Structures are given as structure tokens and as C-alpha cells.
Amino acid sequence: MNKEEAKGLAKKFLAGEATAExxxxxxxxxxxxxDNEPEVIFTSKPENAEDVKSRLFDGIQSKITTGNLPxxxxxxxxxxxxxxxxxxxxxxxxxxxxxxxxxTGSLFTGDLADAKNIAVGKNTATLTLSxxxxxxxxxALNGQLADEHGISIHKTSDGQxxxxxxxxxxxxxxxxxxxxxxxxxxxxxxxxxPDGSKVWLNAASSIKFSSDFAxxxxxxxxxxxxxxxEVTKDRSHxxxxxxxxxxxxxxxxxxxxxxxxxxxxxxxxxLEGSVRVSLADYSNASHAFAILKPGQQAVLAxxxxxxxQADIEEAVAWKNGYFKFNSESLSSIMRKLSRWYDVExxxxxxxxxxxxxxxxxRYKNVADVLEMLESTKLVKFKVEGRKIIVI
Numbered sequence: 277m278n279k280e281e282a283k284g285l286a287k288k289f290l291a292g293e294a295t296a297e298x299x300x301x302x303x304x305x306x307x308x309x310x311d312n313e314p315e316v317i318f319t320s321k322p323e324n325a326e327d328v329k330s331r332l333f334d335g336i337q338s339k340i341t342t343g344n345l346p347x348x349x350x351x352x353x354x355x356x357x358x359x360x361x362x363x364x365x366x367x368x369x370x371x372x373x374x375x376x377x378x379x380t381g382s383l384f385t386g387d388l389a390d391a392k393n394i395a396v397g398k399n400t401a402t403l404t405l406s407x408x409x410x411x412x413x414x415x416a417l418n419g420q421l422a423d424e425h426g427i428s429i430h431k432t433s434d435g436q437x438x439x440x441x442x443x444x445x446x447x448x449x450x451x452x453x454x455x456x457x458x459x460x461x462x463x464x465x466x467x468x469x470p471d472g473s474k475v476w477l478n479a480a481s482s483i484k485f486s487s488d489f490a491x492x493x494x495x496x497x498x499x500x501x502x503x504x505x506e507v508t509k510d511r512s513h514x515x516x517x518x519x520x521x522x523x524x525x526x527x528x529x530x531x532x533x534x535x536x537x538x539x540x541x542x543x544x545x546x547l548e549g550s551v552r553v554s555l556a557d558y559s560n561a562s563h564a565f566a567i568l569k570p571g572q573q574a575v576l577a578x579x580x581x582x583x584x585q586a587d588i589e590e591a592v593a594w595k596n597g598y599f600k601f602n603s604e605s606l607s608s609i610m611r612k613l614s615r616w617y618d619v620e621x622x623x624x625x626x627x628x629x630x631x632x633x634x635x636x637x638r639y640k641n642v643a644d645v646l647e648m649l650e651s652t653k654l655v656k657f658k659v660e661g662r663k664i665i666v667i
Contacts, residue, residue: 293637387658391643394662397479397616399435401465406453406487413437413457413465424487425453427470439470441490458482459501462618464594471495471508473515476595478502479615480536502534504595507549518556522576526551531568532591538611542576544568545591553581598638599645603631606655610666617642623666630654 285298400414403421411421413431420430421437428440437457459465459477467475467483470490475483481501489495495515507515509528517524519535521542529549535542544553546568553574554565566574566581573586593600594616601609606628610621616638632652636645646657646664658665 387656388643388646390659390661391641391646394617394619394642394659395462396639396641397462397464397618399465400463401437401457401459401477403429403437404456404458405429406455424455427487429455429487436466436468438468439487439489441470453487454484455487456482456484460618461615469495469497471510471513471515473508474506476504478504478594479618499533499535501536502532502594504530504532504592506530521556522581523554523556524551525554532595534591536611536615539608540577543591544574544576545586545588546570546572547588547592555579555581593635594638598635600635601633603633605629605631606649606666609649610664613642613645613664618662620663621666622663625667627666628655 285294285301398414400412403411403413405411405422406424409422416431418431418433420428422429426442428442430438430440432438457465457467457477459479459481461480463479465477467477469475469485470487473495475497477483478501481499481503483500483503484498485496486492493513495510495513496518497516498518500519503517505515505517505526507526507528507530511527515526515528517526517533519533519542520537521535522544524531524533524544526549529551530547531549531551532545532547533543534545544551548570551568552565553568553576555576564581566583568574568583571586571588573584573591575582575584587600587602590600590602594612599609599612609632613619614621619642630652632649632654634648636648642664643659646659649655650657656667658667
């Protein structure tokens with residue numbers, strides 16, 4: 277197994293997603309490479325490398341001395357387990373520190389005791405029809421919810437909201453018949469639009485569009501927050517996503533837009549096809565638009581657009597059910613946790629300038645994420661009710 281394959285297994289292992297066979301392979305790899313320290317990649321603060329590695333090993337060793345080893349490794353001696361977790365953690369270091377999982381079954385005691393009462397995010401959203409009627413999609417039964425001007429709106433058994441056109445009744449539709457689907461903090465939802473395009477909504481997000489969407493010259497969607505789109509191809513009817521600061525025009529493609537109001541940047545990441553990103557207000561802009569190719573990300577900040585190579589896995593991690601942090605600031609991580617777990621974050625003192633990396637399922641208790649962050653010895657938390665206090 278080469279180093280890239282080992283990194284892939286390490287990611288799954290530290291996220292708690294590796295199979296028994298994959299764990300065995302990683303164990304064998306770490307044993308064979310015991311005398312050769314794995315490559316360490318730092319994207320910032322390289323002068324802290326030895327300090328970070330020392331903290332990692334101290335943290336892992338503490339798990340061992342307290343007996344916090346998972347049952348499925350009972351056949352592996354302590355030294356081998358320590359080496360495997362350490363190797364996996366070091367493989368995945370990014371920035372000034374790393375998140376890692378060195379055991380399971382946390383008791384959530386002490387400062388994190390209240391975290392056990394904080395629920396993980398779930399599929400929940402509110403549908404607002406053009407007549408103002410609101411439908412709580414969590415409470416609604418499966419089946420047809422509404423019929424608007426030749427559009428059937430129904431909820432499926434797997435928790436999707438589907439718009440379905442009846443015949444040709446929407447030709448030359450009315451763009452003012454607006455529907456809105458909104459998720460609260462701690463919510464997410466999947467929607468199939470009248471043209472067959474699919475939208476995944478992240479927490480604290482909303483989309484607004486005409487119920488006559490499929491019969492209009494332009495398929496317009498207004499977005500607040502974050503959403504992933506898989507757009508049905510239709511060259512004669514451009515698909516346009518409008519946010520507060522930009523418009524994204526496509527014909528048929530897969531892309532993600534992060535446009536939360538509390539973020540200082542709007543990010544558009546293209547997975548497939550082609551999109552044109554343009555500023556909503558470009559009167560004083562030097563870079564008013566950009567055309568993306570697959571694998572690129574448009575970053576809108578300070579009134580201009582820059583194109584970067586994208587970390588696709590990170591951009592759509594939320595849609596695929598996990599957090600991925602790549603040399604990310606603590607404040608950025610805490611904003612994500614606040615949205616998904618519907619908690620308030622309070623900072624006591626100066627916010628850490630260290631950067632963190634790692635991967636963990638979004639369906640873990642928030643205490644798992646906080647414990648991982650605390651394992652770096654760079655930050656500490658206290659949970660009081662639905663408040664996370666950064667000490």
C-alpha cells in the first residue's frame with residue numbers, strides 16, 4: 277500500500293468509518309513503517325511542527341493509559357494500537373494541528389457533560405407556498421402536500437420534497453408565484469425542482485423560486501446560506517442562482533454555493549460542467565465575473581472574484597454527511613457547528629489563531645467534535661445548556 281492509499285484509509289479510520297478489513301490494512305501498514313516517520317504536511321506555521329506532533333502523541337498516549345481503547349482492537353497490543361493511531365493522525369496533519377479520533381464511547385463528563393443533550397442536525401424544513409401558507413415538512417405526512425397551478429408538490433418516503441409538472445399546464449408561467457423552502461439551524465433538506473433539478477439545502481439556508489419554474493424563460497433560484505445543485509440540462513432555459521452578492525448562471529451542471537451572511541466570503545465550487553459567476557453589483561469591480569471549469573472554486577471577497585483550485589471533498593462534505601476541516605480557523609469551525617447543532621458559541625478571551633484539520637461525521641454528538649479539538653491542546657470548551665463556551 278502506497279502513502280496516498282494509507283492517507284485515504286487514515287481519513288476513514290479517524291472519522292470512524294473504516295471497515296474491519298481497512299483497519300487491519302492500516303495496522304499492518306503502520307507496523308511496516310514503524311521506523312520511517314510518515315510524511316507530515318503543514319500548510320501554515322511549520323515552525324510548530326514538532327510541538328504539534330508532541331501534543332498529538334501525548335493525547336493519544338493519554339487515551340491508552342486511561343484504557344479508552346475500542347473493543348474491536350482487543351487483539352492488537354497497546355504498542356501497536358498507539359503506533360497505528362499516531363501514524364494515521366500524523367498522516368493527516370494540516371495547518372498547525374489535527375483532529376483525530378483515538379477511541380469511542382465518550383462519557384461526556386465534566387465541562388462537556390451538557391453536550392449529551394444537544395441533538396444532532398436532521399432532515400427538517402418549512403415550505404412556504406405562494407399564498408403564504410406554511411407547511412412544516414417534519415410533521416407533514418408523505419404524499420401530496422399541495423397543488424399549485426398545475427404543479428404537484430409532494431413529500432416522498434425518503435424525506436424529499438418533489439415538484440412535479442402536470443402536462444403542459446405551466447407553459448408561459450408566472451414568475452411571481454414564489455415558493456420558499458427554508459431549513460432552520462440543525463436542519464437540512466433535499467428538493468427536486470419542477471424541471472427535475474436537485475437541490476440539497478444545508479442548515480440555516482433557504483431557496484426561493486417560482487412554482488411555475490419549468491415554464492419560464494430563465495430558471496431562477498434565490499439562495500441564502502448553502503446549497504448543492506445538480507441542474508437538469510436545458511440550453512434554452514438558463515438556470516440562475518442568485519445570492520446577495522453574486523449570480524451564478526449554468527446550463528446543466530453540479531456545483532456548490534456557500535453564501536452565508538456571517539461568512540466574509542462567498543464560495544462557488546464546480547464539480548461538473550461550466551458556470552459563470554458574476555457580481556450582483558459590479559459598477560466598481562475590477563473582476564466582475566469568472567467562468568469556472570470543473571475542480572475550480574470562485575471566491576468572492578472585497579468586491580472581486582478570484583479563482584482557486586478547489587478542495588472538492590471539503591466543499592461538499594456537508595452534503596455527504598461529514599465535516600471536513602482543511603487548515604481552518606477555529607471561528608470558522610465554530611460557525612459550522614453552531615448552524616448544524618443549533619447552538620450559541622461564546623468566546624471568553626482571545627480567539628485562537630491556530631488552524632485545524634480533520635474529518636468527522638456530522639451525525640456524531642457535538643462533544644465528539646469538541647473532544648477532538650481539545651485533543652490538540654490548543655483550545656478548551658465548556659458546554660452550558662445550548663451554549664458552547666470557548667475558554
